[in-house]
Amino acid sequence: MRKTRSRSTMVLIIALLAIVGLCVFIVKIFLNAGQWIQHPYNGHLAGSGGLSSAGEIFDRNGNTLAYSQDGERLYNSDYTTRLSTLHVVGDDSLNISSAIQSSYRSQLIGFNYLWGLGLPSSLKAGSNITLTIDSSACNAAYNALSGHNGAVVVYNYKTGEVLCSVSTPTYDPLDPPEITEDNEKEYDGVYVDKVLAGLYAPGSTFKIITAAAALENIPDIENETFTCNGSTNIGGNEITCMHIHGELTMKEGLAQSCNVVFSELAARLGKDKMTAMAEKLGFNSIVTVNSTETAKQVYNVSKADENGLGWSGIGQYTVEANPMQMAIMCGAIANGGTAVLPNEIKSGVMEINGGTKDMIDSDLAAKLDEYMRYDVTSYYGDSLFPSLTVCAKTGTAEVGENKEPHAWMVGYSQDEDAPLAFAVIVENGGYGFSTAGPVAVAAMEACASVLRSE
Numbered sequence: 103m104r105k106t107r108s109r110s111t112m113v114l115i116i117a118l119l120a121i122v123g124l125c126v127f128i129v130k131i132f133l134n135a136g137q138w139i140q141h142p143y144n145g146h147l148a149g150s151g152g153l154s155s156a157g158e159i160f161d162r163n164g165n166t167l168a169y170s171q172d173g174e175r176l177y178n179s180d181y182t183t184r185l186s187t188l189h190v191v192g193d194d195s196l197n198i199s200s201a202i203q204s205s206y207r208s209q210l211i212g213f214n215y216l217w218g219l220g221l222p223s224s225l226k227a228g229s230n231i232t233l234t235i236d237s238s239a240c241n242a243a244y245n246a247l248s249g250h251n252g253a254v255v256v257y258n259y260k261t262g263e264v265l266c267s268v269s270t271p272t273y274d275p276l277d278p279p280e281i282t283e284d285n286e287k288e289y290d291g292v293y294v295d296k297v298l299a300g301l302y303a304p305g306s307t308f309k310i311i312t313a314a315a316a317l318e319n320i321p322d323i324e325n326e327t328f329t330c331n332g333s334t335n336i337g338g339n340e341i342t343c344m345h346i347h348g349e350l351t352m353k354e355g356l357a358q359s360c361n362v363v364f365s366e367l368a369a370r371l372g373k374d375k376m377t378a379m380a381e382k383l384g385f386n387s388i389v390t391v392n393s394t395e396t397a398k399q400v401y402n403v404s405k406a407d408e409n410g411l412g413w414s415g416i417g418q419y420t421v422e423a424n425p426m427q428m429a430i431m432c433g434a435i436a437n438g439g440t441a442v443l444p445n446e447i448k449s450g451v452m453e454i455n456g457g458t459k460d461m462i463d464s465d466l467a468a469k470l471d472e473y474m475r476y477d478v479t480s481y482y483g484d485s486l487f488p489s490l491t492v493c494a495k496t497g498t499a500e501v502g503e504n505k506e507p508h509a510w511m512v513g514y515s516q517d518e519d520a521p522l523a524f525a526v527i528v529e530n531g532g533y534g535f536s537t538a539g540p541v542a543v544a545a546m547e548a549c550a551s552v553l554r555s556e
C-alpha cells in the first residue's frame with residue numbers, strides 16, 4: 103500500500119514536471135520564436151539568410167531598397183543608394199544587428215506563430231516594410247561625408263520620422279567585403295550603425311547643456327560678463343581656449359564657443375546641477391528607435407575633481423554623446439522642451455515605436471532656441487543654409503593620441519514646412535564648423551526639399 107502511494111506520488115511529480123516544462127517551452131516559443139527562426143542554422147531558411155522570398159523594403163517615396171527575385175535577395179539598382187542605406191536596411195547577414203533586415207527578419211520572411219514558415223506566400227501578411235527614410239537624402243549626406251567615417255541623422259521633430267540616417271564606413275550589400283587583417287582598419291566599425299550605437303566625446307556641442315544648467319540655476323546669468331584671456335585655471339590646472347575672447351556674455355560665449363566661459367560655469371554649478379541638466383537632456387539613458395536601443399550617453403562626474411568638472415562642461419573629460427540622442431535633444435529644444443521620439447518605419451510592422459519625452463520646460467527651451475539661433479546668425483552666417491532658418495552648435499572634440507579631433511554639428515530648423523533636427527559627426531574630421539558644417543547643410547537641405555515636395 104505504501105509502495106503504491108509513493109509510486110503514485112512519483113507519477114504525479116513527473117506529470118507535474120512535464121506540464122511545467124511544456125508551459126515553459128510554450129512561453130519561450132512565444133517570446134523567442136521570432137528570433138530563433140532567423141538563426142542562420144535554421145534549415146528551413148534556404149538562401150540569402152532566409153530572405154530569398156522575403157518582403158520588400160521601400161523608402162518613404164516608394165523606392166525599392168531591398169526585394170527578392172528568383173530566390174535571391176537584391177537591393178536598389180543604384181550603387182550609392184545601396185551604400186548610403188546599408189545600416190538602416192541591412193544585408194543578407196545578421197551582422198548589422200540594428201538594421202531592419204536583422205531586427206524585423208521574421209516579419210519580412212512571413213513567420214507566423216501558428217503556421218511557422220509554412221504559409222503560402224500569398225497568405226503571408228504584412229511582409230513588406232516602408233521606411234521613413236528618403237534614399238536621395240541619404241545619398242546627399244553620404245556624398246557630403248566624402249569618404250570620412252562618421253554618422254549623419256536628420257529627423258522630423260514634429261512627427262518623429264527619420265528622413266536621413268547614414269553611417270560610414272559602409273559597403274555594398276550585393277558584394278559584402280571579407281574582412282581580414284589586411285583591410286580591418288578600412289572597415290573598422292562597419293557593422294555598427296553609428297547613428298544609433300555610436301558614442302563620441304561631444305566637445306563644444308555639450309555647451310548647450312552647460313548653458314541650460316546655468317540658465318536654470320544662476321539668477322541673472324544673462325547679465326554677467328566673463329573674461330577670456332585664452333585660458334582659465336580651474337582646480338589648479340589650466341583649461342585652454344582656442345582664442346583670446348576678452349569680455350563676453352554667456353550668449354556670446356556660446357556663439358564663439360569659448361571654453362573659459364563654459365568650464366568656469368560647470369565648476370561653479372557643481373556636479374549635482376550639471377548632472378541633473380545632462381540627464382534631463384538625455385544623458386545616462388537610452389532611447390528605443392524601431393526596436394533597437396541607442397547607446398547610453400555618458401555624463402558621470404562622480405569621481406571628477408574640480409578641473410575634471412570644468413572639462414566636462416565643454417564636453418570633454420569622460421563625457422560621451424550619441425548622434426541620435428543629440429538630434430533628439432535638439433528636436434526637444436525646437437519643440438518647446440518635449441521630444442517626439444524618432445522611428446525609421448512608416449508602415450508594415452505591428453508596433454511602431456514613438457511617443458514623446460518631456461525634457462525641459464518651455465521657457466528654457468525658448469531661451470536655448472534664442473541662443474542657438476544667435477550662434478548661426480552671429481557666427482556661422484545665416485547664408486550657410488540657403489533655404490532654412492537654422493539654430494545650431496558645432497563641436498570640435500579632442501580625441502588624443504595625436505589624432506585629428508572629431509567634428510560635430512547639431513541643431514534644427516525653425517521652418518514650419520521643414521521641422522528637422524540633425525546631428526552630424528565626422529570622425530577625425532578636424533575643426534567642427536568647416537568639416538561637419540557642409541555635411542549638415544547637404545543633409546538638411548535635401549530633407550527639406552523632400553518634405554516640401556510631399
Ligand SMILES: [Zn+2]
Binds near residue numbers: 330348
Ligand atoms: Zn575663450
